[in-house]
Amino acid sequence: MRIVRAALHQVRLPLVHEFQTSSHRKGFLEHxxxxxxxxxxxxGWGEVACPSDPFYAxxxxxxxxxxxxRYLLPAVVGTSAEHPSQVADAYARVRGHRFAGAGVDTAAWSLWTALQGVPLAQALGGTRAEVVAGVSLGIExxxxxxxxQVQFHHVEHGYPRVKLKVQPGWDVEPVRAVRxxxxxxxxxxxDANGxxxxxxxxxxxxxxxxxxxLTMLEQPFAPxxxxTSAAFQRDVVTPVCLDESIDTLDDLRxxxxxxxxxxxNVKVSRMGGLTTARAAHDLAVELGWPAxxxxxxxxxxxxxxxxxLSSLPGFTLPSDVSASEKYYARDxxxxxxxxxxxVRVAGVPGLGVDVDREFLLEHRVRTAEFAG
Structure with missing residues (x-):
């Protein structure tokens, strides 16, 4: 494939239900x-799913x-690649900023699979036709x-796994009540978000x-x-799940x-894209970590x-891939x-969903385009 044009769109959508973590509360998202x-x-499309504020990352x-x-999209315009994992070579000198890189990397996979006529899941190595989803519930x-909220999502909509956000002072009693x-x-x-x-x-x-x-206690301590996490893990039976701590494969090692x-917890955005997320899946399997x-x-x-990504065989626990309607009245x-x-895994070439360009334009805050 040869990339001849790139565009970046900032889009704002309201959430159907405000969401609070240990650091902040939000009623809308701009991605x-x-x-x-x-x-x-x-x-091909990709998403930079970063928060508005520097609280998660x-x-x-x-x-x-x-x-x-300034750096990523100007670098990829005009480049050719035999495989989507090669696109990041164009901006390899950029350190960090994995959320931005994830959007470009995912768009490259989306574009390449559309051109190849294969579903994204198949290209990544997925083996499942459907995946089990869980929901994440904020501090109420x-x-x-x-x-x-648990009644609505678990009982009425059938999600088998519920994740509760916790913080000091909001932990034992809400968990006891839900159980x-x-x-x-x-x-x-x-999930304590550190x-x-x-x-x-x-x-x-x-x-x-x-x-x-509990199936796990996610990110109790700072990244x-x-x-500290190792000492705590030795002291409890509940498995500690690492999220913010693992940005790279070396972090996991x-x-x-x-x-x-x-x-x-493998997040495409946190790890810089599908290429690294797939590699993290492989390493987790090698190390014997459920993911x-x-x-x-x-x-x-x-x-x-x-x-x-969830269709890969090493992802053995329910993933955060609940329906769009849980968060957005219209996507x-x-x-x-x-x-x-x-959730059914798309079996059509490319990303598996169609972008509603008219709706995107209605909710777009700004855009930038690059051609070469």
């Missing part, structure tokens, strides 16, 4: 959509826009509000979560706190050597890529749908 066009006129919408428009004003209300059949895990430290009060609260039969966790695909509340472009693509918590 960047990457559009790459081949010399034959074919188009250093990357933001503004930093990703800067890096993508009250425990009753949280129970209503008591919905029983042991519910696959339940919690909100805890080695303060004795924090550690006591986290240890108490051991009694609730670089490998030794370090975590494995230290015993800092037992489960891996799953996490999400960043992606629009349909990124969500479809996550579904395709920028044909919606990703779920039936009782199961």
């Amino acid at each position: 960047l959509l990457v559009e790459l066009t081949d010399a034959d006129g074919a188009t 250093p990357d933001t919408v503004e930093t990703s826009w800067l890096v993508a428009t 004003p009250t425990v009753d509000d949280l129970l209503a 008591a209300a919905f029983g042991d059949a519910l696959l339940l895990h919690v 909100a805890y430290t080695d303060d004795p009060e924090h550690l006591r609260a986290l240890r108490r979560l051991d009694e609730f039969g 670089r706190a490998f030794t 370090t975590a494995d050597a230290l015993g800092a966790g037992r489960v891996l 799953w695909v996490g999400g960043m509340h992606e629009f349909g472009v990124g969500r479809a890529a996550n579904v395709a 920028v693509t044909t919606p990703v749908t779920a039936d009782r918590g199961v």
